[in-house]
Amino acid sequence: MDNYKEFLLILSSAGIVGFIAIVFVIRWVLYYQGGLAWDGKLAEFNWHPLLNICGFIFLQGLAIIVYRLPWSWKYSKLTMKFLHATLNLLAFISAVVATVAVFDFHNDAGIPNMYSLHSWLGLTAVLLYALQLVLGVGVYLMPFTPVSWRAAFMPIHTYGGLLLFGSVLATALMGITEKLIFSLSTDPKYKDLPPQAIFVNTLGVLLVIFGALIFWIATRQSWKRPTEQFLHTLHSERGSEVESKVGPALSQLSDGAEGEEALGEVRRRINKIDDQVN
Template identity: 85%
Template sequence: MENYKQFLVILSSAGVVGLIAIIFAIRWVLYYQGGLAWDGKAAEFNWHPLLHISGFIFLQGVAIIVYRLPWTWKYNKLIMKFVHATLNLVAFIFAVVATVAVFDFHNDANIPNMYSLHSWVGLAAVILYGLQLVLGVGLYLMPFTPVSWRAAFMPIHTYSGLFLFGSVIAAALMGITEKLIFSLKTNPAYKDLPPQAIFVNILGLLLVIFGALILWIATRQSWKRPSEQFLHSLHSDRGSEVGSKVGPSLSQLSDGVEGEEAFGEVRRRNNKFEDQVN
């Protein structure tokens, strides 16, 4: 992998920021918002931001970059597809439960549903995410799907995944701001910036930073998983004539500056191996 140390720094930063955001969300709902329950009351609503942040944002972010973890490159691409799909499925389940919690709370408290921009963007993201998951499984995990369909849909699948990830973070920012406005009307008001407001504003910044780091990792072409043909040639033809044409071994590719330069050269000399289907 090119710039391997930089990758590790950004990946570690994303993990730390994401976990801190989840801790902040737990602290917010337990300390400031009265805890968790499933009784149609305010404590049930608290599942909404917690599951949204921990599942729909954090797990989705992990699913987006799972292919780019170099220590997973030794595994077959099909295995990583299942890992990617499983993470997205769990994230979707979290999102559905979070959505049910907020509708249940609104109905019990006679609060109108679907009147805010947050609700519009959020529900649209959940529905489109489910559609993305179904299409992804159908196209990339079903063996009978034509290869041409997979190749044609891949740019759309990649773009829509990143777009939905950004939309989910935007919905979360709108939601936590809306919740603060409703929770902090007087004594103290949100505009007076009480401790809860500062705390949740920092949570929002953490979500933005996490999203930015995930998107940076996901959009670096040099950190993309090599094609299956290329990886197979490194494993099976090391030291052979084909291996000498393709380039250095995996151990060389991950060994310092020389490995980075060699890997860059390999990518330039082996674009024909790029896997556009998977």
């Protein structure tokens, strides 16, 4: 992998920031908001921010970058597809339970549903995420799907995933701000910046940093997982030309730093050949 140390630094930072954000939201709902329960009261509502941040944001972020982890490249692409789909499914389940919790709380308390921008964007994100999940499984995990369909759908799938992740982050920031405004409507008020406001505002900053790091990892082409199908196509279509230029680097692949360096050399040579042909 090119810039391997930079990748490890960004990945570690994302993991640390994401973990701290999870600790913050747990602290918020347990200490400031009265804990967790499933009784239609405020404690049931608290599942909403907890599951959305731990599941819909953190697990979705992991699902986005799972293909970029170089130590996972020794596993087949199909195995990684199942892992990617599993993480997304867990994120979706978390989002559904979180949505049920807030609707149940609103209905029990006589609070109207779906009146705020946060609720509009939140429900839209959940529905589109379900569509993204169904299409992803149908196109990439069903063996009868034509390869041409998979190739044509890939840009849409990739863009849709990043767009949804950004939308969920933005919706979460709206939600925690809205919750603070309601929770701190009397003394102390939100505008006076009491400890809870500072704490939850910091949680919002952590979510933004986590999202920025995930976006950075997901958009670096030099950190993209090498495509086995692409390598196979190059060998079959370009024959001896590819074999003579890529073959020596492939023969050097092994575990550890030498394997990573050789893999980076394969990528550079493939890209160079591809540029020459196109």
